[in-house]
Amino acid sequence: MTGLIILGTFMGLIIVSFAAIVQKKLADSIILFMGVGLGSVVLFFIFKAPDVALTEAVIGVGISSLIFLMALKHLGEQK
Amino acid sequence: MSLKREIPTTTLSGFALSGLLVLTILSILLQNIPNKIQTAGNALLKLNTTEGVANAVTTVVVYFRGFDTLGEIAVLFIASLGIGLMLHSNTKCNIKAESNFMLQTASRLLFPIIMLFGTYVMIYGHLSPGGGFQGGVIIASGVLLLLISHKAFEVPHSVIVALETFAGVSYVLIGLIGLLVLDVFLGNFLPHDISQMGLLLSGGIIPLIYIIVGIKVGSEMSMIVQNLIKRDYDV
Amino acid sequence: MFEFLNQPEVIKIIVTIGSMILFFVGLFGLLTRKHIIKIFISIAIMESSIFLLFIGLTFKIDSIAPILDSAHKDVATMNDPIPHAMILTAIVIGMAVLALGVSFAIEYFKLTGKTDIDEMNEMRH
Numbered sequence: 001m002t003g004l005i006i007l008g009t010f011m012g013l014i015i016v017s018f019a020a021i022v023q024k025k026l027a028d029s030i031i032l033f034m035g036v037g038l039g040s041v042v043l044f045f046i047f048k049a050p051d052v053a054l055t056e057a058v059i060g061v062g063i064s065s066l067i068f069l070m071a072l073k074h075l076g077e078q079k
Numbered sequence: 080m081s082l083k084r085e086i087p088t089t090t091l092s093g094f095a096l097s098g099l100l101v102l103t104i105l106s107i108l109l110q111n112i113p114n115k116i117q118t119a120g121n122a123l124l125k126l127n128t129t130e131g132v133a134n135a136v137t138t139v140v141v142y143f144r145g146f147d148t149l150g151e152i153a154v155l156f157i158a159s160l161g162i163g164l165m166l167h168s169n170t171k172c173n174i175k176a177e178s179n180f181m182l183q184t185a186s187r188l189l190f191p192i193i194m195l196f197g198t199y200v201m202i203y204g205h206l207s208p209g210g211g212f213q214g215g216v217i218i219a220s221g222v223l224l225l226l227i228s229h230k231a232f233e234v235p236h237s238v239i240v241a242l243e244t245f246a247g248v249s250y251v252l253i254g255l256i257g258l259l260v261l262d263v264f265l266g267n268f269l270p271h272d273i274s275q276m277g278l279l280l281s282g283g284i285i286p287l288i289y290i291i292v293g294i295k296v297g298s299e300m301s302m303i304v305q306n307l308i309k310r311d312y313d314v
Numbered sequence: 315m316f317e318f319l320n321q322p323e324v325i326k327i328i329v330t331i332g333s334m335i336l337f338f339v340g341l342f343g344l345l346t347r348k349h350i351i352k353i354f355i356s357i358a359i360m361e362s363s364i365f366l367l368f369i370g371l372t373f374k375i376d377s378i379a380p381i382l383d384s385a386h387k388d389v390a391t392m393n394d395p396i397p398h399a400m401i402l403t404a405i406v407i408g409m410a411v412l413a414l415g416v417s418f419a420i421e422y423f424k425l426t427g428k429t430d431i432d433e434m435n436e437m438r439h
Contacts, residue, residue: 002375003319003328010332017336017359021343026351033355040362047373050208050381051136052398052405054200056365058216059409063300064358066223067413070307071351074420075429093345101334120372120394128382128389135380135392139399151403158410165417207381212406277383296406303413 005046013039026077030068037061129273132205132282140210141285141292145265149250152295156247159299166306178228186228193221201293205282211289215296222301226308234305239298246295253284253291320375329370336363348430350419354412361408368397 013036020032037060044053123143124135131138140148201214225232257266271283279286318324340363343356372394378386380395419429428434 001316001320003321003325004316006325006370007319007328007332010328010336014332014335014339017339020359021339021347021352021356026349029352029355033358036359036362040366043366044369047369048377048379048393049369049398050379051134051210051213052365052369052401054208054213055402055405058213058220059405060362062220063216063304064409064412066304067307067409067416068351068355071416071420075351075423090345093341097338097341100337104330104334120396121389123396124380124389124392127395128387133382135382135395136398136402139395140402144399147403151406154407155410158414161414162417165421208379212402307413307417 002046006043009039009043009046013043026072026075030065030072033068034061034065037065130271132285133277134205134207134210136208137205137210137285137289138282141288142265142267145254145288148292149254152247152250152292155296155299156243159303162303162306168309177230182228186224190221190225193224194218197221197297201290201297202286203279204289204293205286206277206279211292212296215293215298216300218293218297219300219304223304223308226305233309234301239302242298243295243302246291246298250288250291250295253288257284322375325373325375326371329367329373333363333367333370336360336366348432350429350431351416353431354415354419358408358412361404365401365404368401372397 016032016035016039020029020036023029023032037056040060041053041057044056123139127135127138131142197214197217197220199214200209200217201211204210204214222234254265257268258264260266260268265284265288267283267285269283269287271281271285275281319328337360340356340360343359344353347353347356374391374393377391377393380392380398382389386392422434423429426436
């Protein structure tokens, strides 16, 4: 059962990350990058590593996505 | 029309190097299938039952590898310095818009709860998953919530400078006191009894250092967030 | 029915191949995208794949988290705490370097107004 969950989450991560870099607009790319961070947190939880999951949830999804969203605001929406 | 447009040389050479990386990792994996991966982790866990705190990862980060944490704090400080150099703005001209009434009321209700949760994660870092880095960034996200929803709120510059200086200097001072008392930099000079594992006051200097790390990381991340949001447009 | 997936060798193969494919996806994005922020996003995806590889290679099936308390006192079934500590440091430093790079990109856009890396050729003439 554990192996099946790990396989499914990895496949979802690969699909979401590939979709994140072929988007045309920058805003969609940033939101899909947040999905990569979320899948990473789920995988760290399955691997029984609570400290790393907490750190990735706060820093990877919270602060890293904020940095990219601020870049989007200052740069304007281009292609 | 040059030749460079017909053959994408950069992309092809990049993929060739990646293929080399794939073969290296595959060969490492195929040699380690019969469970030959061993680190010093098992010996460290046995040492933790006689000398550390309840959370084994906290003991490794703060006590067994405390010097690396000092280097990581230095890297964070240099990054914050660079961001402040590029993006700092001193004008009173504010580009934030006036926000909704619902957002203002809800953020005033949520801010003390987020601060309390961040302090709890920071102080109980040696008994449950958490610690200085996680608690500091949670506090910075509380400050971010207030920065977004209120037009005239900003954290004063002198407060952040005072907190950061105090935390950075006291980390090195604790290490030097350990050097004086025990001949080991960052040695454990406070009483740490093994019968107190699981209580709040256990482990000697380990909770103290993690609280100092949390204060420093929290104030630095608040400064980074404030520099990214507040900006003047001189167009 | 999927019982053969729970053996430790098969899980190691799944983790290694999955994180390598994720690394490849990030590398493809790094080499072929033109917008500077998309290049930074590809670098962040590559870093995430390496963290997953490190934690996944030392994972045993019936293990518990490395926290001692009154109910769990045997250390034989606990996870390994050393990769956790290293990955914690690496996540924080990766975020700090990314923030510095993005602030450089913002400042460059304020000076010249370009975000396409094919047009950033002031140093070639």
